[in-house]
Amino acid sequence: MSLELLPGSVIGILGDRSSSHYLIQTAHNLGYTVATYTDKIEPITPSEADYQFHGADEWATFVGISSVITYANTWLTLEMIQKIADLSLPQGINLLEMTDDHAISRAFLEASSVNILPYALATSLEEISINAHQLGYPVVVKPIFKHGPHSSRVILRGEYDLGLVAPLIDGGTILVESWLDDVTELIVTAVRDAQGEVVIYPINYRKSVDQLAPVLWSSTDQLSADVVEAVNDTVAQIGQNIASVGAYTVAFLYSDTGNLYVRDVLAGLDDNTVLYSTTANISVYENHLRALVGQALAPVREVQQAILLPFNSAQIDKIQNHWHIKPEWRVFYHPGNQSGYVVSSGRSMDELWNQLLIAGVWDISTLQP
Incomplete structure (x- = not known):
C-alpha cells in the first residue's frame, strides 16, 4: 500500500468524540482540509471541520469528497463498521473487530505468540x-x-x-x-505506517476506578529495563501482525510475581493519546496522520513526565479555582458533556502527585500508586 497525500487534500474523519476534535486540529495544522461524518441525526462533531456530514443520506457525499478516511474512535457501531468494510481504509477493520470481540482478539494474540491470561x-x-x-x-x-x-x-x-x-x-x-487481583495496568500506543515501520510511545500506567474514566501517568524510571524491553518488543510484534495503518494501543497486565500479559489491543485513538501530547516530542495524532498520508513517521522520545486525571461537571468549579495558580496544568475540556482531563506535567512524579493532593479536586488516595 502506497499513500502520498499532500497538504490541501481532504481527510475524512469518522466519529465525534474528543479524539476526533484533536485530530481535526492536527490535520489543519498540517495544512489539510477536513471532512467529518457521524451517523447521529443530531451530530456533536466539532465545528472546526471544513465539511460536516451526518446521517445515512450524506454518507456517499462524505466518501466521495475524502481523499482518505480514518476513524478516531476506539469504538464504532456495528452499522458503521459494516459501512466501512468495503472502503479499503488504510486502517482496515481488523482492529475494530478485535476491539469489539474478545474471541477475535484472543485468537489474534495467540496466533501472535504473545502471553495472555x-x-x-x-x-x-x-x-x-x-x-x-x-x-x-x-x-x-x-x-x-x-x-x-x-x-x-x-x-x-x-x-x-x-x-x-x-x-x-x-x-x-x-x-x-x-483474574489477577494484584496487577499493574500498563498501556502503550504505537503508530504503524504502510511499509510496516512502527514507532512506539513511552509506557504509561493506567488505573481504573469503578466505571470512571481511567487515570494515566508516566512510567519513566519506575519499570525495570527488562520489563520495558518486553513491553516494547510485544508492541512491535503486534504491529507487524496487524494489517492496519495508523495508531493502535496495547494494554498490559503486570503481575506482582513479575509476569507480563497482554490484556487488549485497541483500535483508533483512545484517552491514552491525550497524555502523549504532553509527554512526547510529537503527538500520536500527528504521527497517525503522517502514516495515513504517506509522510515518514517522526521518531518518538519522552520529554517530560505527566499525570492525566479526568474531571466531570461536578468538579469544574474546583478546576476553575486553580486556573490562575497551576502553570503545570493543561486542561482539556469537552463542552458537549461538561467533562475533560487535567494533565499535570513536570520532572518529578512525587511532586506532581503531592501537588494534585493539595489541590483537593480528586481523592488522590484512591488513585495514587
Whole structure:
C-alpha cells in the first residue's frame, strides 16, 4: 500500500468524540482540509471541520469528497463498521473487530505468540462453572462482545458466586478468564505506517476506578529495563501482525510475581493519546496522520513526565479555582458533556502527585500508586 497525500487534500474523519476534535486540529495544522461524518441525526462533531456530514443520506457525499478516511474512535457501531468494510481504509477493520470481540482478539494474540491470561469460552452456566474450576478461581466472566469501554463483567471468587453471572447469559458466547487481583495496568500506543515501520510511545500506567474514566501517568524510571524491553518488543510484534495503518494501543497486565500479559489491543485513538501530547516530542495524532498520508513517521522520545486525571461537571468549579495558580496544568475540556482531563506535567512524579493532593479536586488516595 502506497499513500502520498499532500497538504490541501481532504481527510475524512469518522466519529465525534474528543479524539476526533484533536485530530481535526492536527490535520489543519498540517495544512489539510477536513471532512467529518457521524451517523447521529443530531451530530456533536466539532465545528472546526471544513465539511460536516451526518446521517445515512450524506454518507456517499462524505466518501466521495475524502481523499482518505480514518476513524478516531476506539469504538464504532456495528452499522458503521459494516459501512466501512468495503472502503479499503488504510486502517482496515481488523482492529475494530478485535476491539469489539474478545474471541477475535484472543485468537489474534495467540496466533501472535504473545502471553495472555488463560481463558475459555462458554454458553451456559454449567459451562461457566466447569471452565472456572479448570482455570481456578478467581475468574472474570464477560460477554465476548464488548460494545464499548465499560462492558459488563462479573468476578467470581468461588462457586458461591455463580449466581451473579445469570444476567450475562442470553444465549450468546461468554468469555471466562483467569483474574489477577494484584496487577499493574500498563498501556502503550504505537503508530504503524504502510511499509510496516512502527514507532512506539513511552509506557504509561493506567488505573481504573469503578466505571470512571481511567487515570494515566508516566512510567519513566519506575519499570525495570527488562520489563520495558518486553513491553516494547510485544508492541512491535503486534504491529507487524496487524494489517492496519495508523495508531493502535496495547494494554498490559503486570503481575506482582513479575509476569507480563497482554490484556487488549485497541483500535483508533483512545484517552491514552491525550497524555502523549504532553509527554512526547510529537503527538500520536500527528504521527497517525503522517502514516495515513504517506509522510515518514517522526521518531518518538519522552520529554517530560505527566499525570492525566479526568474531571466531570461536578468538579469544574474546583478546576476553575486553580486556573490562575497551576502553570503545570493543561486542561482539556469537552463542552458537549461538561467533562475533560487535567494533565499535570513536570520532572518529578512525587511532586506532581503531592501537588494534585493539595489541590483537593480528586481523592488522590484512591488513585495514587
